[in-house]
Amino acid sequence: xxxxxxxxxxxxxxxxxxxxxxxxxxxxxxxxxxxxxxxxxxxxxxxxxxxxxxxxxxxxxxxxxxxxxxxxxxxxxxxxxxxxxxxxxxxxxxxxxxxxxxxxxxxxxxxxxxxxxxxxxxxxxxxxxxxxxxxxxxxxxxxxxxxxxxxxxxxxxxxxxxxxxxxxxxxxxxxxxxxxxxxxxxxxxxxxxxxxxxxxxxxxxxxxxxxxxxxxxxxxxxxxxxxxxxxxxxxxx
Ligand code: URA
Numbered sequence: 001x002x003x004x005x006x007x008x009x010x011x012x013x014x015x016x017x018x019x020x021x022x023x024x025x026x027x028x029x030x031x032x033x034x035x036x037x038x039x040x041x042x043x044x045x046x047x048x049x050x051x052x053x054x055x056x057x058x059x060x061x062x063x064x065x066x067x068x069x070x071x072x073x074x075x076x077x078x079x080x081x082x083x084x085x086x087x088x089x090x091x092x093x094x095x096x097x098x099x100x101x102x103x104x105x106x107x108x109x110x111x112x113x114x115x116x117x118x119x120x121x122x123x124x125x126x127x128x129x130x131x132x133x134x135x136x137x138x139x140x141x142x143x144x145x146x147x148x149x150x151x152x153x154x155x156x157x158x159x160x161x162x163x164x165x166x167x168x169x170x171x172x173x174x175x176x177x178x179x180x181x182x183x184x185x186x187x188x189x190x191x192x193x194x195x196x197x198x199x200x201x202x203x204x205x206x207x208x209x210x211x212x213x214x215x216x217x218x219x220x221x222x223x224x225x226x227x228x229x230x231x232x233x234x235x236x237x
Pocket of ligand 1: 188
């Protein structure tokens with residue numbers, strides 16, 4: 001929480017003195033109500049501030065981060081049950097960022113985070129079919145039939161999946177290590193696809209998102225995307 005006049009001054013609206021005058025003149029609204037009391041506390045993350053009827057936009061620099069998510073973190077900004085979120089892995093000074101899509105708490109690997117809402121929207125829009133590759137360790141010795149079905153489309157309760165690309169890397173000790181590339185983002189999609197063909201997933205890691213991969217980023221760590229990567233992402237959607 002912050003004092004309103006201090007917030008206005010920091011946002012570059014006017015000096016602290018002038019901001020106080022604006023407030024006293026009844027030109028500032030917080031969540032639709034005129035606020036004339038100096039020292040009123042506001043939450044810049046939540047409260048909507050209008051000055052002379054114009055919504056104040058706090059300009060943020062766009063930030064794009066590639067995180068290697070460890071197990072046990074959920075992909076939301078805040079959790080009401082006190083669970084660990086991916087934001088716990090990012091320093092506060094990076095500001096408010098949002099995950100591009102989601103990874104289940106038990107899924108590890110590549111997760112993009114950004115404050116660029118427009119790019120997030122485009123990257124997660126089904127029409128762009130951004131490819132995502134996962135490494136799945138599944139129970140059982142995977143069969144040709146199962147691979148064929150994954151490649152052709154699996155009927156799930158929310159529809160048929162679009163064809164995936166599947167590569168069986170290893171089968172050993174009653175388990176199979178399978179690489180799968182999908183172009184959609186249905187909820188828990190990979191786990192449900194393997195479950196549907198009879199090979200439940202024991203562990204799952206996202207290894208790439210389009211042309212981006214995890215090279216050089218160890219679990220729990222992140223890196224900032226290069227301007228070249230950001231431009232390529234923007235061009236591809
Ligand atoms: N598919 C899943 O089942 N889980 C994930 O976290 C991502 C894709």
